[in-house]
Amino acid sequence: MRRLARLAPLAPLARIVPLLLFVAAWHLVGVAGLVDPAFLPPPGRVAVALVDLLRGGQIGDNIAVTLLRAFTGLALGATAGVWIGVMMARSEVFDAYAAPLVGATYSLPKSALVPLFILWFGIGSTTAICATFLACLLPVVVNTHHGVATTPKVLVWSAQAMGFSDREMLGRVFLMHALPDIMTGLRIALGFSFVLAISSEMIAANSGIGKLIFMYGENGTYDYMFAAITSVVAVAFSADRALLAVTHRILRWHDSAVPAADAA
Amino acid sequence: MRPAGTVSDAKIEIRGLSKSYSTGHGSLLAIDTVDLTLAEGEFVSIVGPSGCGKSTLLYVVGGFLSADGDVLVDGTPIRGPGTDRGIVFQDYALFPWLTVRRNILFGLERRDVPQAERDAVADRLIGVIGLKGFEHRYPRELSGGMRQRVAIARTMACDPAVLLLDEPFGALDAQTREMMQDELLRIWLDTRKTVLMITHDVSEAVYLSNRICIMSARPGRIVEEFSVDLDRTLPREELVVSEPFNRLRNAVWLSVRRQAVAAAHADPG
Amino acid sequence: MSRHDPLWLRVRSVASVVVVLAAWEAVARAGLVPPLFLPAFSTVVVTLWGVIRDGSLPEDLAISLGRAAGGLTLATLAGVLVGIAMARNRVAHWLLDPFVALGFPSPKIAFLPIFILWFGIGSLSKILLVGFACVFPVAIGTYAAARGINRVLIWSGRSLGASAGVLLGRVVLPACAPRIFAAMRVALPVALITTFTAEMVGGGGGMGATLMYSQRFFESPVVFAYLLVMLAVGLVLDTTMRRLQARSPVLRGDA
Numbered sequence: 001m002r003r004l005a006r007l008a009p010l011a012p013l014a015r016i017v018p019l020l021l022f023v024a025a026w027h028l029v030g031v032a033g034l035v036d037p038a039f040l041p042p043p044g045r046v047a048v049a050l051v052d053l054l055r056g057g058q059i060g061d062n063i064a065v066t067l068l069r070a071f072t073g074l075a076l077g078a079t080a081g082v083w084i085g086v087m088m089a090r091s092e093v094f095d096a097y098a099a100p101l102v103g104a105t106y107s108l109p110k111s112a113l114v115p116l117f118i119l120w121f122g123i124g125s126t127t128a129i130c131a132t133f134l135a136c137l138l139p140v141v142v143n144t145h146h147g148v149a150t151t152p153k154v155l156v157w158s159a160q161a162m163g164f165s166d167r168e169m170l171g172r173v174f175l176m177h178a179l180p181d182i183m184t185g186l187r188i189a190l191g192f193s194f195v196l197a198i199s200s201e202m203i204a205a206n207s208g209i210g211k212l213i214f215m216y217g218e219n220g221t222y223d224y225m226f227a228a229i230t231s232v233v234a235v236a237f238s239a240d241r242a243l244l245a246v247t248h249r250i251l252r253w254h255d256s257a258v259p260a261a262d263a264a
Numbered sequence: 265m266r267p268a269g270t271v272s273d274a275k276i277e278i279r280g281l282s283k284s285y286s287t288g289h290g291s292l293l294a295i296d297t298v299d300l301t302l303a304e305g306e307f308v309s310i311v312g313p314s315g316c317g318k319s320t321l322l323y324v325v326g327g328f329l330s331a332d333g334d335v336l337v338d339g340t341p342i343r344g345p346g347t348d349r350g351i352v353f354q355d356y357a358l359f360p361w362l363t364v365r366r367n368i369l370f371g372l373e374r375r376d377v378p379q380a381e382r383d384a385v386a387d388r389l390i391g392v393i394g395l396k397g398f399e400h401r402y403p404r405e406l407s408g409g410m411r412q413r414v415a416i417a418r419t420m421a422c423d424p425a426v427l428l429l430d431e432p433f434g435a436l437d438a439q440t441r442e443m444m445q446d447e448l449l450r451i452w453l454d455t456r457k458t459v460l461m462i463t464h465d466v467s468e469a470v471y472l473s474n475r476i477c478i479m480s481a482r483p484g485r486i487v488e489e490f491s492v493d494l495d496r497t498l499p500r501e502e503l504v505v506s507e508p509f510n511r512l513r514n515a516v517w518l519s520v521r522r523q524a525v526a527a528a529h530a531d532p533g
Numbered sequence: 534m535s536r537h538d539p540l541w542l543r544v545r546s547v548a549s550v551v552v553v554l555a556a557w558e559a560v561a562r563a564g565l566v567p568p569l570f571l572p573a574f575s576t577v578v579v580t581l582w583g584v585i586r587d588g589s590l591p592e593d594l595a596i597s598l599g600r601a602a603g604g605l606t607l608a609t610l611a612g613v614l615v616g617i618a619m620a621r622n623r624v625a626h627w628l629l630d631p632f633v634a635l636g637f638p639s640p641k642i643a644f645l646p647i648f649i650l651w652f653g654i655g656s657l658s659k660i661l662l663v664g665f666a667c668v669f670p671v672a673i674g675t676y677a678a679a680r681g682i683n684r685v686l687i688w689s690g691r692s693l694g695a696s697a698g699v700l701l702g703r704v705v706l707p708a709c710a711p712r713i714f715a716a717m718r719v720a721l722p723v724a725l726i727t728t729f730t731a732e733m734v735g736g737g738g739g740m741g742a743t744l745m746y747s748q749r750f751f752e753s754p755v756v757f758a759y760l761l762v763m764l765a766v767g768l769v770l771d772t773t774m775r776r777l778q779a780r781s782p783v784l785r786g787d788a
């Protein structure tokens with residue numbers, strides 16, 4: 001037991017080892033001639049391509065464009081989503097009107113709207129942002145609705161007995177109670193924002209990392225294509241971890257704040 | 265102390281109060297024509313079998329549920345919840361996202377209280393409930409007894425004229441419960457608020473109240489009343505072994521027992 | 534009748550859909566927007582009937598649903614395997630956890646060109662991409678379920694002399710079934726969106742490819758007809774899975 005305890009600080013390293021093994025295997029199949037390097041560029045060449053793309057600024061510029069689209073859609077979707085979710089939870093009448101529309105849009109695969117948006121707005125950021133907005137909106141609506149609607153009666157009554165009006169309770173009680181659910185919705189929305197931004201760039205765009213990946217694929221410069229995909233994985237992973245860290249901080253009061261062993 | 269019965273002005277009047285819930289299969293009568301008057305500064309307990317409608321009665325008096333009949337505070341019918349009636353719920357109902365200190369100060373947020381005075385109130389109450397050093401903990405980091413004390417302090421911070429307590433010590437272990445009872449007694453002797461407390465603990469009711477009302481099994485009705493006239497200046501060790509205390513305790517216990525047995529017969533299983 | 538009456542609320546829900554459709558029809562008919570941008574609802578319905586009758590829509594739908602179902606099946610098989618292995622074996626956990634952690638938040642659609650490179654533009658690349666996109670939620674759901682199994686259940690099975698295989702089939706899988714099914718419900722929209730997007734980007738037939746093709750040739754009524762069908766497919770499949778879950782005691786978790 002004690003030997004294990006002494007190894008504990010090395011735990012993050014232990015998690016990287018399987019990834020290194022994977023890269024080594026990837027390298028070896030190339031060296032052994034098991035696959036055609038045209039189909040699977042060896043990791044060394046992908047790394048060189050990645051450095052080249054980072055130096056030349058192609059990755060930085062295009063990821064910046066994609067992130068701007070993704071985060072604009074996410075911010076708009078989250079804001080509107082919280083508002084609609086609160087309204088649905090607090091007003092039966094609003095809920096009756098909104099529920100069928102939300103239910104119908106919820107199950108529509110949002111990327112299918114991209115061709116329609118291209119028809120309406122042309123190729124470019126507006127199309128990507130609209131698709132991202134709709135995709136981010138619904139998980140936030142559904143989760144906010146749930147969080148507000150499940151606020152325990154006794155909490156509402158406690159605030160009422162201290163003289164708070166419904167309006168004053170919104171930020172102090174209902175939204176605070178819904179916060180864990182809202183963060184769950186936001187995490188789903190963050191994932192969607194990348195998927196939709198990149199999808200719409202692959203379907204039709206002049207810029208963005210999705211376009212870049214697609215272009216290298218068409219040109220047959222596969223080492224650059226792999227490098228660009230690697231950068232997308234790294235950015236999406238970092239954004240997700242950053243959101244998790246923020247969530248952890250602002251939900252210190254919540255039971256979920258007990259550190260998760262492996263938050264996947 | 266002021267013995268029960270000599271106070272004249274009614275603080276709370278409950279007249280012909282009935283409340284039914286609508287459920288999946290028809291309506292369910294929870295309390296049936298309850299009449300009860302609390303004098304200013306009086307401590308009244310309600311004891312009855314579980315499910316007889318005690319919480320329901322308290323929620324109606326709190327103004328959270330509407331019902332048939334009248335509830336008057338200082339002679340005026342209540343219209344919803346009000347800051348004149350502070351309530352402590354059975355399961356504490358602390359705001360989990362606020363620290364101990366901010367929970368206690370929650371009710372002062374919407375009042376024009378200067379910061380210095382707020383700090384004074386918080387410091388005083390945290391001292392009273394013995395949670396110095398725990399001010400910045402969140403409710404999930406506290407034991408049941410600590411949460412209970414915070415809930416009481418939060419209600420006291422608003423300084424309501426009436427305290428409504430729903431089985432406030434029900435979830436505590438025996439030792440903590442006795443300490444909390446002594447604390448509540450001291451607060452009551454200091455402030456002389458009007459208190460309506462629900463409990464299923466007969467000794468607790470006898471130890472704390474001026475008057476004890478026994479509720480029947482559902483639909484809840486008040487079937488018997490006991491006046492308590494004990495010397496509150498006696499320390500607990502002496503009081504609870506004294507002959508008058510135990511005579512009254514046994515009488516109340518028998519009365520509750522009759523209702524519980526009736527409930528078990530009416531509702532087998 | 535109170536405005537909060539259940540029946541009255543139902544009326545409002547229906548009204549809200551009717552109002553949206555009526556507004557759509559009115560705006561299009563009044564010529565407020567060119568028909569290229571917004572064909573009238575009635576035109577779309579007629580077009581829908583046309584593409585159903587000439588067999589093009591049923592064919593596209595069959596292709597897309599086949600790909601989505603194939604990918605989801607693969608993902609379920611692989612995800613359950615990975616999830617249970619990670620929960621029951623420390624080495625498997627150590628080996629696989631970094632990949633699951635890295636793969637779960639990444640937008641799998643970005644891998645589409647790799648799948649096209651390796652498996653062509655036909656159905657195979659799409660089925661495999663859908664499988665890749667859906668395997669993560671299934672693996673994570675299964676892992677969480679298998680970790681949560683009551684140890685006493687497994688011990689008592691072992692003490693009765695059950696072999697590892699019997700234990701897996703009789704104890705572990707049934708206990709995980711509700712969470713696995715719940716994960717499949719999460720994965721279903723992922724399967725649909727991945728299929729449609731892959732078809733839109735890579736062609737090769739199916740709903741997405743025809744949608745893209747119609748947009749390029751400015752056949753707006755077909756675009757809207759296909760969108761309506763995609764919406765209906767998502768709604769019907771999710772409702773079906775929810776019903777199944779509610780009906781079956783094994784999937785509900787109270788068997």
Ligand SMILES: Nc1ncnc2c1ncn2[C@@H]1O[C@H](COP(=O)(O)OP(=O)(O)O)[C@@H](O)[C@H]1O
Nearest residue numbers: 285287292294313314315316317318319320321
């Ligand atoms: N919101 C409600 N809807 C329907 N029935 C209720 C509701 N709240 C309480 N009841 C029923 O009313 C009766 C009285 O409940 P309560 O006042 O909580 O009893 P007590 O506090 O004495 O245990 C119980 O039978 C309970 O099941």
Ligand SMILES: [Mg+2]
Nearest residue numbers: 318319320354
């Ligand atoms: Mg109760």
